[in-house]
Amino acid sequence: MQLFDPSGARKYLTVSERTAFLKVAERAPRDVRTLAMTLAWSGCRLSEALALTADRVDLAGGVLVFESLKKRQGGIYRAVPVPPALLEALDLVHGVRExxxxxxxxxxxxxxxxxxxxxxxxxxxxxxxxxLSGPAASPKGLRHAFGVAAV
Structure with a gap:
């Protein structure tokens, strides 16, 4: 994973930037808030989040199951543990249990x-x-921030 673009600009959000992003997301419309939380807490790609269906939200297991869209073939999945608050928000906003x-x-x-x-x-x-602005102020910046935090 490259952490800087060719000009030397950082491609990931810092901890404080990610916190600021999530704080603003709390005031956003419900569907925007859940998308923002999903990207920040799972490290998934935007396309993977947008392809997420209710059957891939494992409320009991505490994970979201994403189909990898980068592998150039279908049927490759990964389960990503996420905070209970995200799962509760997904159920409340999107009616996952129902x-x-x-x-x-x-x-x-x-x-x-x-x-x-x-x-x-x-x-x-x-x-x-x-x-937030610059190369890091994007869905990819959230993914890279997730990776940096994991390391």
Whole structure:
């Protein structure tokens, strides 16, 4: 993982920037807040988050199950542990338990049924309101921040 772009600019959010992002996200519309929390706490790619369906939210196990979109083949999944507060927010906002009780177990319910560019704008708006700018002020900046924090 490259932490800096060719000009030497940092590609990840610092701990304080990530905290500011999450604080602003708390005041955002509910679907924007849950998308922001998912990106910050799971380290997933924006496209992976937008492809997330209710059946891949494991409330009992405390994980989100993402299909890897970078492997160039379908059917490769990874489970990422996330805080209980995120799981509770996903259930409250998106009706995860209710969807999982249906016949298809929630396979047909995308949590954020928006295009990638719309998702990017949602996240970028929160970044701007948090006073963040530059290469790190993006969904990828959250992913890199997650990786840096994990190390």
């Amino acid at each position: 969807a999982q009780a249906r016949r298809d177990r929630g396979r047909s319910l995308r949590l954020w049924p928006v295009a990638r560019m719309t998702g990017w704008r949602m996240v970028h708006r929160v970044m701007t309101e948090a006073g």
